[in-house]
Amino acid sequence: MSHPRLLPRPVAARSVPGEFPLDAATTITAPGAPATTAAWLQSALRPATGLPLPVTDEQSESAIVLTLRPELGPEAYRLESGPTGVRIEGGDTGGVFYGCQALLQLLPPRIYRNSRISDERWAVPGAVVEDAPRFGWRGAMLDVARHFLPKREVLRFIDLMAMHRLNTLHLHLTDDQGWRVEIRRFPRLTETGGWRRSSQLGSTIDDLTEDRPHGGYYTQDDIREIVAHAAERGVTVVPEIDVPGHSQAAIAAYPELGVTHEQLEVMTRWGVSPHTLNAEESTIDFFRHVFDEIMALFPSAFIGMGGDECPKDQWKGDPRTQELIAERGLADENALQSWFITRIAAHVAERGRRVFGWDEILEGELPPGVAVASWRGMTGAVTAARRGFDVVSCPDDQVYLDYRQSEHPDEPIPVSVPVTLADAYAFDPVPDGLSDEQAARVLGGQANLWSEHMDTPRMVDYYAFPRLCAVAEALWCGPDQRHFDEFSTRLYDAHLPRLDAIGVEYRPRTGPLPWQTRPGIVGAPATKADHEAHMNRRVAAIRS
Template sequence: MTDVIPQPRRMTAHEGDFFELGPDTRVAAGAGTERTERWLRATLGAATGLPLAPGTRDGAVEGDTVRLSLDGGLSTEGYRLVVEPTGVHLTGGGPAGLFWGAQTLRQLLGPDAFRRAPLPGGRWRLPPVRIEDAPRFPWRGLMLDVARHFMPKDGVLRYLDLMAAHKLNVLHFHLTDDQGWRVEIKRHPKLTETGSWRARTKYGHRASPLWEEKPHGGYYTQDDIREIVAYAAERNITVVPEIDVPGHSQAAIAAYPELGNTDVVDTTALSVWDTWGVSPNVLAPTEATLRFYEGVFEELLALFPSEFIHIGGDECPKDQWRRSATAQARIEELALADEDELQAWFVQHFDTWLAERGRRLIGWDEILEGGLAKGAAVASWRGYAGGVAAARAGHDVVMCPEQQVYLDHRQHAGEDEPVPIGFVRTLEDVYRFEPVPAELTADESGHVLGTQANVWTEVMENQARVDYQTFPRLAAFAEVAWSALPAPADRDFAGFERRMAVHYGRLDALGVAYRPPGGPLPWQRRPGVLGRPIDGPPPDK
């Protein structure tokens, strides 16, 4: 009974018999609970084979009933779950809280409740318990990079289900980079006609001599995006799109060469980048480039209702701007000090543009360099420093430091880890991650919206590889993001491991190709494919 992940705030066991779902069990759904009602019938109905027929909607209590209701006295994402021998009452502070409570109910039914069809002889019993729960942070995210290796739509929908099972509520959707453009923009069709595929792909780290000599690509139509966003909304997940500017833009320049610095490089000779790292080919700081991307963002805003729009803003090499007469003329025209201020001007343009349309810009912590409008938020990836600086300047922050929650980093120092990248970050390391820097005051800490784990896919060529790098560490991260845990040194990792022993069964039922506790299985290894191991401890925050 105590194996729920993420760990609830309060869980009290009662004496008495279990409540057992059976053919006569009904779901009585009160006003405002329709989304969770649909999910329960579809998901638990498939796993159990039970009809879960509608009960009364007038609030009357019936025996053998799962009752759903809302209570404005709870926090919006909070819930209360009471299981008694005669029935179940699940109450949410809002539709989201009710849905997260349904995820807990599913876990209490056992791992087979995560299957898509019932196994023979299954019994569906809930222990007598009272759970009161609410999340620590409003932003509990997963950044999924589909630009480096494309993930087909069905895979994205699957990851939304996996996020929901762990009570994560923000999908940061990294849609563009040097290696591919993944979203249809109708006014600029070459972005997908040309920019969505590359002729070949580096296999392993960029130092690897290996290549996969076949085209790689794919993109989401606008209807695909609408489906993904709607599917996420049914699971109380917000999709935040990322379109990278002004760096990480070679795929866009390959499609539309006029976007590049044409006075210093023959942009007509560029193709979508086939290796990893940071491309030197960045956007030209011209009015034409601004108008082009305003058009991109106009279509994006129609597809994504999220408050935040991510514009990247990281890793923009300045060499082409230093050599470009056009860029230098722009610096002089705007009375800027240097190329760094030119990048800040570029970011601030879209900060203002988005704010005028009721949205908020978020970008990687490099966007702090040069100043930001009050409404912009920062995703702190280069350690904690960017988040600390942003919070102290009054900006909202999402903490995602590379040294702690980049899930492309290897999980063990063993030589059989597939394509070992970065620092060793074990399950325990992720479990002991603390999103709020200790040096922030209480007021400054209030600017920490939450945290997210980042899944960069340079060395993840398919769904199985994404699963391996992401799980089981995402379960540990989800508990950090949701639960009111003690200080990192005081966290009960042994207790978490005991709960994980059950949770692995849920992941098995969901078909997740996670890294086993004992190390990679033979088919999960990638012998001979170079990674980029980094020796020694990570930098201090």
């Protein structure tokens, strides 16, 4: 039976007699295991315990021992604790780290506080835990384009991901409403594209406007710090530069990238801009340079290029674009978008990386090696897997954490259909109807946090948690290992006190607290039937 304190739920865990007290004699030893993991564990245990916990080469009589055991497999671990000490074995660096995370969860929740707690007796209960993840891609997408999240908050979010064994941060860095990463060759991308003069409040065209500038961006040194911080915690950061749609911020900075070449401002309303990139070779060259700088900053195997929600009206009405379509022997504007994506994908592939895009890219021909994020339900996952492409599942009606959390009348700016804690927990990245070979194309899944209505870190907390806890367990465990009632008990009785200790302002079980509401700002709620009909229309072009 699973140990009641752990989240995500481990494959196997049992209590054993005895305990291991932490005291002034306790050391951390890492024979063959990464020194960075030992140092991280020391830094995690020291503040609340007040103990020195030195990292030593020689094992003492009172030791936490970290070691590699490759036969366990990627990210797998085995933890054994008892009167003689704690031993954590990992199949790789990630496995050792997750064993350390499990160790923290065996201790009282106050271990997550940042100052010494003198009235707590720190002892690890006797336990044997054997664990391994179901999927290799367990992620969260964080949109920092609509509302910029300061670097310190990105680092905190990474820490919370790692606590929940999530290993992929998909960082949405550019959109119509802002460009958030320094590109040294093109400084106006952040000088001009990095801020907007005002922001929409709410979800409808008639909503109010907050006449307050909003902006911010990450320097290249900031990005290096974020990537390194994440890597030490087993998290890969996958950047996304969204093209050829969702690009008004880039066009505002460099008007020659647009179809009309007119001077635009960074978009101040939510939704999709009608302004798309033009299809000139000079624009392809521009973004080759952008992606070169991005790939130099992010060592991830996958590089996101968006490809979603690209309006074709400007292309259809522009004589020059129509001339380019004819010169290239393309059938129509959809084929032109595929041409654009293929050119960027080829450039990325030449540098040993793979393109990662939203499921709209399936509406045309794709080069080999592209991975697809299926967000419009699971149709994209089915279509991509059957066509031989790798898939990351993130269906909006299950794991879009910006959607409203319930039918509660005080949910802040309610968007689309409710995605409840139970909905998030029921998420399975592998859709029905695939063969075993096709199902193997599903790399995993991720939750998506679009930030139109998350204008502060406090609101990110509210929308993300505790639903991200549910998604993390869904991605770690197989469906046969999951039981929502048991998860709920573990979440509310054992895990939320940890989040309290950290200071996460999650949504309470009973509904939003008064300061988590947004009175007077309406949203755009939808019924499940209307939402399903809308999505069926949108995915008609990619249905197999």
